[in-house]
Amino acid sequence: MLEYPRELPIQPWNGPPPRASVRVPGSKSLTNRALIVAAMAEGPSTLTGALDSEDTRVMVEALRTLGVGVEHDAKSATIRIQGCNGRLPAREATLHVANSGTSLRFLTAMVATGVGTYHLDGTPRMRERPVADLLESLNGLGARATSDLGTGCPPVTVEARGLEGGFASIRGDVSSQYLSGLLMALPYARTPTTIEIQGLLVSKPYVAMTLAVMRDFGAKPSERKFRRFDVYPSRYQGRQYAVEPDASAASYFMALAAITGGTIVIEGLGTESIQGDVAFADILEHMGCTVAREPNRITVAGGPLRGVDVDMNAISDTVMTMAVVALFAEGFTRIRNVGHIRHKETDRIAAVASELRKLGATVDELPDGLVITPPEAGATGPAAIATYDDHRMAMSFALAGLKVPGVTILDPGCVAKTYPGFWEDLDALRSSSA
Ligand SMILES: O=C(O)C1=C[C@@H](OP(=O)(O)O)[C@@H](O)[C@H](O)C1
Numbered sequence: 001m002l003e004y005p006r007e008l009p010i011q012p013w014n015g016p017p018p019r020a021s022v023r024v025p026g027s028k029s030l031t032n033r034a035l036i037v038a039a040m041a042e043g044p045s046t047l048t049g050a051l052d053s054e055d056t057r058v059m060v061e062a063l064r065t066l067g068v069g070v071e072h073d074a075k076s077a078t079i080r081i082q083g084c085n086g087r088l089p090a091r092e093a094t095l096h097v098a099n100s101g102t103s104l105r106f107l108t109a110m111v112a113t114g115v116g117t118y119h120l121d122g123t124p125r126m127r128e129r130p131v132a133d134l135l136e137s138l139n140g141l142g143a144r145a146t147s148d149l150g151t152g153c154p155p156v157t158v159e160a161r162g163l164e165g166g167f168a169s170i171r172g173d174v175s176s177q178y179l180s181g182l183l184m185a186l187p188y189a190r191t192p193t194t195i196e197i198q199g200l201l202v203s204k205p206y207v208a209m210t211l212a213v214m215r216d217f218g219a220k221p222s223e224r225k226f227r228r229f230d231v232y233p234s235r236y237q238g239r240q241y242a243v244e245p246d247a248s249a250a251s252y253f254m255a256l257a258a259i260t261g262g263t264i265v266i267e268g269l270g271t272e273s274i275q276g277d278v279a280f281a282d283i284l285e286h287m288g289c290t291v292a293r294e295p296n297r298i299t300v301a302g303g304p305l306r307g308v309d310v311d312m313n314a315i316s317d318t319v320m321t322m323a324v325v326a327l328f329a330e331g332f333t334r335i336r337n338v339g340h341i342r343h344k345e346t347d348r349i350a351a352v353a354s355e356l357r358k359l360g361a362t363v364d365e366l367p368d369g370l371v372i373t374p375p376e377a378g379a380t381g382p383a384a385i386a387t388y389d390d391h392r393m394a395m396s397f398a399l400a401g402l403k404v405p406g407v408t409i410l411d412p413g414c415v416a417k418t419y420p421g422f423w424e425d426l427d428a429l430r431s432s433s434a
């Protein structure tokens, strides 16, 4: 991995507004889904355009620990997986997933299809991120899964003897990753399974992505209004799979166009993308940007921005990007229905509120959102921005530094969770636009 300084002063964007094309690295969510499904599949798979970051490395390492053959060629963004055809080789394993929510939730469900004893653990923050509802559902399907410290969070132990199938209900309002993990594991249950969602389902587009990847590898799950899901016993088939660029990562460059008044073309993401976060461009359009959408490309051109009132439940990884764009809009912005982001890398509502205030904004922190009123005379520095070990705090607030002199990002290395080359890509954009 790359080396990072302890803090990074951000130089304001002094040159002409950028006119550039950007292709961000592969999607974390699609890489980690494809890895899980390919690992369980019959036959080999090759993932191209795969993300190489902390979250995908911990997933690759965990699969190797489970005895699945995985070769990762980071230079060519290719990962080769020898599928285990639904029979996990390891009977006993301890998996360390750092602070990767997808890895923890997806692997917990996957190991329940095995026969043996599996332990999963992560960073201190991972030990505060809930998983109890997933454990409960797995227990109803034939596993013995426990939160070792009785906290409802990792570390987790799964004593597995394969999943029986039948009926499961799962809570949808804390994290959609429980449902995604269950869905991907269930083709390997002994009998068909019906899953019903209790309460609201957050982050719906991620569940659609899960179904899409399962279908791409040959399973045939069905769904009714995203309230009920049916999965039948089957086998995934190994294949070549092209991972789309990461739409959440692309939000930083869309936002850069919005606040600098430049034009940025996002390559490899467009109307054909299966990632919900491409809809970040729709919000920018409401704020005053011009957006052109093609099947594999989105062009965002900045303009005078006005505040918006927006429900971001479905695309909550872009809340922090939006919060920083709001600093440079006319009038206030209200972000609604994202209470679940308090359970992510950090309490993201609280973190955004504290750091925006350092730049002069007035921020009302709501239980499930934020109201951001930009300072009348414009945002001002200097400000040392704390990042809370949250990659998205670092990448979002770097954008503020392009407009406000004196912004320093503390612990810029936290971007390695999903976008290790972010600072280099930002510098490259700057040099190509000078
Ligand atoms: O399934 C996924 O790939 C993800 C689902 C979302 O989490 P929640 O469902 O917990 O909101 C998202 O925030 C995360 O970055 C990735």
Ligand SMILES: C=C(OP(=O)(O)O)C(=O)O
Pocket (backbone or CB within 6 Å): 099, 100, 101, 102, 103, 317, 344, 345, 392, 418
């Ligand atoms: C919430 C995130 O990740 P995860 O839940 O996979 O740790 C994220 O990448 O913003």
